[in-house]
Amino acid sequence: xxxxxxxxxxxxxxxxxxxxxxxxxxxxxxxxxxxxxxxxxxxxxxxxxxxxxxxxxxxxxxxxxxxxxxxxxxxxxxxxxxxxxxxxxxxx
Numbered sequence: 001x002x003x004x005x006x007x008x009x010x011x012x013x014x015x016x017x018x019x020x021x022x023x024x025x026x027x028x029x030x031x032x033x034x035x036x037x038x039x040x041x042x043x044x045x046x047x048x049x050x051x052x053x054x055x056x057x058x059x060x061x062x063x064x065x066x067x068x069x070x071x072x073x074x075x076x077x078x079x080x081x082x083x084x085x086x087x088x089x090x091x092x
Contacts, residue, residue, distance in 0.1 A: 008041055017046045022077065024053050031060060038066035048072045048080065 016037065020030045027049065037043045044066050049057045051071040061067040072080065 008037070008043075011043060014042060015044045015046070017048075019048060019080065022048065022050045022053075022072075024056065027053065027057055028060070034061070034067060035064060038064055042066070044068065046070070048077070050077075 018030070018034060018037075020026055034045050034047065038045045046068045047057075047061075047070075049069050049071055051073055054069065054071040057069055061069065
């Protein structure tokens with residue numbers, strides 16, 4: 001995909017929206033990636049989270065102040081995926 005960034009050094013403004021699968025297990029597995037980018041590389045990460053997992057994922061990242069979570073529902077997830085397909089947002 002042309003809107004996917006494959007190299008960390010190509011991230012502009014040290015900010016990235018990370019859109020991985022939104023299941024709780026996927027979020028836990030990608031925890032290492034998010035912490036690496038935010039803590040080791042100093043990149044501010046924006047992470048969509050299904051609303052019913054938001055409290056749990058907030059706890060997961062409670063000590064990481066470079067991770068910004070925002071709750072979404074199914075309708076918003078569909079809109080975000082359409083925006084990604086139209087290259088309106090970058091995903092990593």
